[in-house]
Amino acid sequence: MGAGTRENQYKKRFGLGKPIDTYGIPCIHAKPISLGTKAIAPKVPFDWALIFEDASVAKKISSESWTRSFIKEIMDYRKLDQIGTGETVIHGLKVDIEKGILKKGNPDSLGKSYLELKLVDTGSKIRVYEDNTVSVWDRQGFRRLRIEQLTDSANIEPLQTYEGRRSNGRELGTDLTTILMKDYLEKIGFFNEFVVGQETDKVFGVKGTVTANRESTHGHNVTIKYTTETGIGSGIKVVTISADGATVNGDPIVDVETREDGGVYLRYKHGDQVWSTPIQLPAISMKHSPAPEVELVDGKVDLGRTLEDPIPKATFEAIKGEIGIQSAKDFTDTGAYAMKGNTAEDFKRIYGKEKWEDLRDYANDLSNSIVKEELEKQDLKVIEAKIKYGAEPRHETGPDIIATTKDGAKLKVDIEFAGSGNKHYKDQVNVLMRKFARGEADVGIIFWEGDYHIFVNSDTEYMPLQDIAQEAARRGSRSLRDLSGIAVIGGLGLLSGYFSDAKGQAVSVTDDVGRWIGQFQNSYLDHTAINESTVFNSRLTLSSGGVKLWIN
């Protein structure tokens, strides 16, 4: 049956397929790509010293080379039998050896002798049978290890158990390092220290909130959420710890850096590069001035829109099927892929440079047409809009489009493609904010999820545009009464509070008598009010959450 979209199919057949915002919520299936071929680099073990003060045991058992040499050491039944039963030390770990005979399980194996090694520090049980096969206890059963991997010196895949094959022929298995770490974490009661909903600073010494502590067939894991207010947004970092190690937002953590200013940064690997992200900001947090960007208008991208020059549109019509564009949303998604520096070359290689240029020219003309029309709706007559660099990625410094007004002012217009997802949209708004702050753009257009959003720089030098920005901010303003979390700063007589809109957008604030105070995005009012508020040194009654406040 399936044609069209699965989303539509599920809506029609089952009443399902509704979108749910799961951003930042780790998926229970999420894990780094497991190794399947020799073409992939060997697994990098997590450094448990980042979490445990004494990581001597964890370091050993999470190391692929240690587990390999440990199994090599014990996999010969006769040699092991010579050591005898009782407690001993093998490769630096205490081991208790017992002898036994297989009394249940596969009839062919009944009566087989084995030596069972119990790792005292982890509670793990490993059996070496008289036929030199080796099994490890995992998930209520002994699972055979692929010890033949050890005889192939070229094989660098993690030592795994046999767990059958998938329908596509790929062999399944669990890494021995994971099994041993799982046992160890259970033995020391690591997961018992985390209670869902409570704060904890047991990991990295930074306070976070435990959001999940669950056990699945793949083992136990705990999730801790760290929130940092950066001044231009709330950064949420989700750290998940399991027997495989720790990840932040799904990427493996390779280091933790504590800086002199008190900031704590997680260093994680994404692709081949190591990146840094804060889970605790410096003691003196950043306080930003009001956001310079004001959203003027948004609308649906109309791919049927008539453009001044019919050629780019006609060319686009001819190629759109081939480049997978069926709808406005495809256009904004594909635009984000094709016009971004890191993926533009991929697009060119796959579809050819000519099609890329066709798409770029169409995007430029479409942006030009939309911006011109929207500015003219605001009574700002644009007599000419010329594409300078356009949507082309990584071009020289300069505006994408230059729009000339009837009084000769030249406005710098920036084009951004955000693709899909709130994060990408926010990222592009931030890019635009930076350009506005540096005076590199007066107007910006962001294409996102089939829509366009036009922003104007409230700090623009062109006064008519400044008026438009202020008017747009007033239109979208909210009263202080709408905002919670506002308090008075004793002695100073200033309002204090953190302004954060649910959508992460800028909030415009008016006082009780409709006077506009300013526009804030994730900003502290005690800072911004001094610079921006017209109520400072005035005697006004403001109310917030029903409390009357006086500002003198």
Place this chain on the structure above:
Amino acid sequence: MPIINLKTQGDCGKDCLNCGLFRIYCLGCITRVCLVAKCKRGIAYSGITHPTGFCRLQEYCHSLGSIPDDIAQTISKLKVRIKVRFPRFIPVVRLTDDSSWFWKDLPLPWIVVRLAELVKDKALMQRVSSHGLHDFLGFDGKVLLSTVMEDELLDELKPNDYIRMISDIRPDATMTPDSYTYLDDPLCLSWEQTLKQAAFSSAFSELDIPVVGLIKGVIWKQIAWSTERAIELGCESFDLPSRELAELDLLDGVISAIMSALQKGKREAQLLLYGLSYPSRRRGEFVYSGLSWFIGARKGLYYKGNTSFLVTDANIGSEECHCTACKGRTADQLKDDIRSLALHDLLQIMGRFR
């Protein structure tokens, strides 16, 4: 061209460098509508990727699944190339509801019956098998078997099942097997389904009846590939399940891809737009097939030209219709006569294609 410079990991989770589909079939993640990619961006969909415990696409997230060997090699040719000529509109009938059977009232050269009904109802399958479709229906025209069915039924069927069922029920022509290819599935999944469909279709070379090539795929390359395989198989007619594509305004793009592949293969073939009961605006020789006339009648819809009204709608209340079914009655007078209403609607739809 150094492949290493290309994207190295798809949104499907596959390592592009080690994926047999990449560059041969798959373009890499471009349209960004994939539900797995969306899930990674923080938008999940109820019943599909949410809750994660029941995620239907989990296999395609971080998977390293191997890709079947070149399926094209396994495609065999149809034994007999028999060309069929379909009328402009072929009504689909319900095997389980004889109020959709009108061959005594109306000359119908072809009808379509759905294999899905037989797969779902084993007792019906036995009854139809024991008589053959024609005797069961009392129909002496031609019967085209539609293989279009729900995804969960498709997952259960193997090529031999199709061959066995077709041999038992004896239609005059059949579509090649269906598969599910969604625009918002990871490309590797739609490729798997397109490849599977082509492989299953090759089993139809055993049949001695005309085989209509069902075209699947979500991107240009898949659709064109699917069409080329159907041509290779020896199909002379092709069909496209169109209803959902038309609803999402995707039909034109898909038809373009098919027509382009057909032209490349120098085929002047009929393309059956299955599930569509109104003529496409596109130029080309299309034929149509649908059940909406019957479903509409069951819902009390009265068709008039290209529009439909509730039988109780005052706007058409007093208009008499002199078709074979109505014989001078008004819409309101048909409200308790579903059979006549269905026949009226069928005649109206057939009128659209004259």
